[in-house]
Amino acid sequence: MRFQLSPEQRQFSATLHELLGGADTAAAARAWAAGEHDRGLKLWRALADAGVFGLLVAEADGGLGAGAADLVVAFEALGYHAVPGPLAESAAVAPALLTGHRLTSLAEGDLLATVVAPPEVPLALDADVAGVVLDLTGAQCAAETELVRSIDPARRLFRVPGATEAQSPAFDTGVLAVAAQLLGAGQWLLDTSVAYAKQRSQYGRAIGEYQAIKHLLADVVTGLELARPLLYGAAVAEGTFARDVSAAKVMAGDAAYLAARTALQVHGAIGYTAEHDLGLRLTKVRALAGAWGTGSFHRARVLR
Amino acid sequence: MDLDIDEASAAFRDEAREWLASHVRVLPSMDTAEGFTAHREWEAELAEARWSVVSWPAEYHGRDASMLQWLLFEEEYYAARAPGRVSQNGLFMLGPTLFAHGTQEQRDRILPPMARGEQVWAQAWSEPEAGSDIAALRSTAVRTDGGWLLSGQKTWSSRASFADRAFGLFRTDPSAQRHHGLTYFMADLRADGVTVRPIPQLDGEPGFAEIFFDDVFVPDADVIGEAGQGWKVAMTTANNERGLSLRSPGRFLAAASRLVDLWRAEGAPESTKDRVADAWISARAYQLYTFGTVSRLAEGGELGPESSVNKLFWSHLDVALHETALDVLGPAGETDEDWVNGYLFSLAGPIYGGTDQIQRNTIAERLLKLPREARR
Numbered sequence: 210m211r212f213q214l215s216p217e218q219r220q221f222s223a224t225l226h227e228l229l230g231g232a233d234t235a236a237a238a239r240a241w242a243a244g245e246h247d248r249g250l251k252l253w254r255a256l257a258d259a260g261v262f263g264l265l266v267a268e269a270d271g272g273l274g275a276g277a278a279d280l281v282v283a284f285e286a287l288g289y290h291a292v293p294g295p296l297a298e299s300a301a302v303a304p305a306l307l308t309g310h311r312l313t314s315l316a317e318g319d320l321l322a323t324v325v326a327p328p329e330v331p332l333a334l335d336a337d338v339a340g341v342v343l344d345l346t347g348a349q350c351a352a353e354t355e356l357v358r359s360i361d362p363a364r365r366l367f368r369v370p371g372a373t374e375a376q377s378p379a380f381d382t383g384v385l386a387v388a389a390q391l392l393g394a395g396q397w398l399l400d401t402s403v404a405y406a407k408q409r410s411q412y413g414r415a416i417g418e419y420q421a422i423k424h425l426l427a428d429v430v431t432g433l434e435l436a437r438p439l440l441y442g443a444a445v446a447e448g449t450f451a452r453d454v455s456a457a458k459v460m461a462g463d464a465a466y467l468a469a470r471t472a473l474q475v476h477g478a479i480g481y482t483a484e485h486d487l488g489l490r491l492t493k494v495r496a497l498a499g500a501w502g503t504g505s506f507h508r509a510r511v512l513r
Numbered sequence: 514m515d516l517d518i519d520e521a522s523a524a525f526r527d528e529a530r531e532w533l534a535s536h537v538r539v540l541p542s543m544d545t546a547e548g549f550t551a552h553r554e555w556e557a558e559l560a561e562a563r564w565s566v567v568s569w570p571a572e573y574h575g576r577d578a579s580m581l582q583w584l585l586f587e588e589e590y591y592a593a594r595a596p597g598r599v600s601q602n603g604l605f606m607l608g609p610t611l612f613a614h615g616t617q618e619q620r621d622r623i624l625p626p627m628a629r630g631e632q633v634w635a636q637a638w639s640e641p642e643a644g645s646d647i648a649a650l651r652s653t654a655v656r657t658d659g660g661w662l663l664s665g666q667k668t669w670s671s672r673a674s675f676a677d678r679a680f681g682l683f684r685t686d687p688s689a690q691r692h693h694g695l696t697y698f699m700a701d702l703r704a705d706g707v708t709v710r711p712i713p714q715l716d717g718e719p720g721f722a723e724i725f726f727d728d729v730f731v732p733d734a735d736v737i738g739e740a741g742q743g744w745k746v747a748m749t750t751a752n753n754e755r756g757l758s759l760r761s762p763g764r765f766l767a768a769a770s771r772l773v774d775l776w777r778a779e780g781a782p783e784s785t786k787d788r789v790a791d792a793w794i795s796a797r798a799y800q801l802y803t804f805g806t807v808s809r810l811a812e813g814g815e816l817g818p819e820s821s822v823n824k825l826f827w828s829h830l831d832v833a834l835h836e837t838a839l840d841v842l843g844p845a846g847e848t849d850e851d852w853v854n855g856y857l858f859s860l861a862g863p864i865y866g867g868t869d870q871i872q873r874n875t876i877a878e879r880l881l882k883l884p885r886e887a888r889r
Contacts, residue, residue: 210517210581212804213812218514274615278514403881418884420870423877430876431822438801439794456794508790512773512781 218282220436221260225286225368228239228255234290235486242362246338249293249356256292257318265304265382271313272304277382277444281389288393293363295323295335302476304450305379306347316339325350325372326380332337334465336367345375361492380501381438382456386499388454388461389440394490395465398472399429403488406475416475420487425471432464455507462498515663516804518585526579527583532562535594542854543599544718545881550723552599556630557692564791566604568755573620574628579829586802587763590819602672603627603634607680610697616737616744637674637681637724644868647747648691652726654683654698656799660732661685666725671865673722674711678702682743693744699735700726715857750869752773760827762800765834768855772838785841792834799816799827821872828862830871835859 214222232255237248256262261283264427266272273279280301303315303322314320321337324330333342336352344350352367354385359366403426406417416422443453469491473480480487498504540555541548555765560574568583569575572615578586591828597603611620621774626632643649663683674677678698686694688747702709705727738746769792774784776789802823812817835856839846846852863869877883 210522211515211808212801213808214514240531249852401882406883414887415884417877418886420874420886423881423883423886424870424873426883427873427876430880431825433797435802436817436821438805439514439798442516442801442804443798452705454655456797459790459794460798465694469777472598488662505787507792508787511785511790511794512776 210264210444212297212438214278214282214441218279220430222278222282222286225261225283229286229290230260230289234292235489238293238363238489239290241365244337244365250290250338253294253321254318257316261287262300262318263316264300264418265287265311267314270309270316271360272313277385277431278441280382280386283394284386284389285396288390288395288493289397290393291363291397291486291493293320294334295339296505297383297386297390298322298324298334298339301343302383303341303343305343305377306343307341311341323352324383325369326376326383326501327372327374329376329380329506330383330500332366333369334367336369337365341507342369344369345377345380345386346370346373348373359423359492359496363489363493364496367397370469373456376511378450380453384458384501384507385440385443385454386496388443391458391461391465391494391497392436392440395429395436395468396415397460398465398468398494399426402426402472402475403430422475425474429464429468429471430461434466435436436460448456452511452513455462455502455510458502458507459504459511462494462504466498518581522579522582522585525576525582525591526708529564529586529589530593531809533589533595536562537593537595540596540717542599542679542716543672544673544674544714544716546722551600551628552596554634554635555599556594556600560629565600565630566608568607569624573624573871580810581804584761584763584807586801587761588766591763591767592770599672600627600630600633600674602636602680603632606636607634607699609663610680610737610741610746610749613810614697618734618735626735632678633672633676635670635676635679635722635724637667637670637673637700639669641668647695650682650684650695652681652683653687654685654696654731656685657730657881660730661696661736663698663706663726663731664722668723669712669721669723669865670724673702673709673724676702679724680737681746685740685743689741692744694741695739696733697737697743697746699737700729700731704729706730715860716854717746735882760824760831762796764794765827765830766800768831768834769793772834772841775838776841777839779843782841785837788833788837789841792830792837795826795830796834799830802826809886821867821875822880824866825876826867829860831862832856833860853863860884 237252241249260273263272264275268274279377301320302324307315321339322341323333323336324343325333325371326345331350336342342350342352350369350372352369357366406422407415409416431483443457446453472487477486534839542553543549543552563576566574567576567578567586571577622790638648654661654663680696683698684694685696706727708725708836712721714720714755772789772792839856880884
């Protein structure tokens with residue numbers, strides 16, 4: 210047993226953080242929310258070059274033939290930097306649904322895919338920019354053109370008439386990716402809150418000196434630290450993938466949500482402004498906590 | 514990254530499972546005189562088959578088991594519903610301390626009878642005015658011919674009502690500030706000048722006790738580490754208590770599985786579904802987190818302040834799990850002996866070994882590097 214990231218996985222993570230850290234992902238997310246996709250698509254291309262969309266695509270089809278643990282590494286970074294777009298849909302779910310040249314295009318970043326899986330995923334994320342809208346049988350669907358507003362403005366959702374319900378390993382891989390994205394967002398919220406608590410003073414002391422703040426942040430650490438092994442455990446579990454993925458989604462969702470609420474509390478009013486990047490994660494965490502299966506849905510699966 | 518169990522470890526686990534299946538029996542509470550005796554016998558039986566301290570060297574009744582094997586053993590132990598460990602303070606706190614800081618003579622003299630349950634150890638840690646604040650300890654030790662004279666009062670000392678010996682910190686340099694000037698001693702609870710007063714716990718049984726020391730002689734051979742360095746020595750013990758050794762995931766996984774079974778047997782009520790699932794999810798998370806820690810340690814990493822993350826998490830998990838079981842049982846909850854005992858035991862978790870509040874301070878200051886609060 211070696212339940213640790215490999216040096217290659219650490220390197221992959223560092224590469225993505227470096228790439229995204231210098232890319233002003235916040236500006237890309239805000240533009241994406243306004244329906245301006247250029248910056249986001251440029252980011253998409255860079256991520257494709259780094260291998261993100263080919264992770265689960267076989268080498269013969271132009272991908273990397275990597276595993277679910279690598280997917281978790283990537284999605285922690287994508288969540289951390291609030292990257293917009295149909296990420297889980299394209300990188301985690303579509304590889305199991307597409308074949309041939311479309312699969313190669315997906316791996317290369319030329320084709321954005323989005324997915325519906327009612328009732329857990331009733332609306333198609335970013336169907337206006339995706340080249341293909343799929344249900345979990347791999348059938349192509351037509352999305353309506355009218356935008357449905359999400360609590361997270363960077364999640365642009367569209368109705369899809371008549372999509373069939375189906376759960377499958379592809380669904381579970383999507384859930385795993387979303388859970389990792391949640392964890393990454395939670396980690397950013399923690400890191401940013403800790404930095405702020407060290408720098409911001411009130412009553413003559415850094416607010417991070419007060420136990421009231423310390424104890425909130427310690428609980429956030431605990432939640433995130435214990436959710437992470439569930440994600441990687443699910444990624445490498447044999448025979449219990451669905452159950453472990455559900456467990457990971459529940460705990461990552463709860464930990465990220467606690468991180469979001471705590472971050473807002475630690476930042477105070479400045480965190481409530483649209484200018485602050487905190488809001489990009491706060492609203493995404495709330496949206497993703499219910500997307501790809503609610504807590505109740507996944508808890509029921511854990512007990513099945 | 515993988516969760517594969519190697520062949521040798523799988524064989525080890527299977528051997529443990531088989532042995533436990535044919536030897537486990539229900540014992541009376543170790544917090545009674547009769548139960549304490551029965552638990553000593555169980556410890557001897559474990560030692561005889563070399564299951565008492567699997568991670569210790571063979572010369573001390575161990576099996577040189579790896580940490581992974583130790584975790585697998587613990588999973589089997591609790592899944593088999595084997596008895597609680599009456600020797601746990603010695604085995605999991607004093608034992609590791611002696612391996613790290615003791616002399617060869619101390620290890621040879623202390624560890625074998627500890628492993629066989631012949632000498633059961635209590636921790637003389639807390640004092641009435643100190644609690645988690647070890648630096649505020651007031652009990653003293655004064656130099657005398659060939660050793661030291663111990664005086665003062667220890668309290669909430671687990672196992673002390675029936676135990677043979679105790680270990681703890683005493684102040685040997687009253688002029689030194691706070692955690693300097695403390696020394697780590699082992700003392701005989703039957704020595705002249707020792708008075709043990711049992712204290713009934715929430716369940717009415719004398720699970721812990723007060724210990725009064727009145728000029729109790731302790732030879733130099735029973736000092737662990739250098740005089741005045743007790744704090745440093747104790748930190749090893751504290752990290753062991755908070756970290757892996759006292760609360761391996763096996764206990765929580767076994768309890769969570771029983772909770773899921775109970776919930777199903779009660780007709781899978783929707784009202785408690787989420788909490789039952791959360792208990793199982795948390796136990797699984799704790800198991801995997803521990804596997805990660807063990808993998809890291811195997812590669813030369815050290816157990817640091819994340820042991821506080823560990824303790825904070827399992828103490829909450831344990832309480833929530835047992836609360837949920839009592840709620841699943843409904844009106845029958847208050848009379849279900851097993852779950853009630855487990856619940857009462859869980860309530861101590863957020864208090865001992867450093868309270869939740871102390872753990873949160875440690876996480877914030879040592880892991881997140883937030884500034885220390887001004888102290889008077």
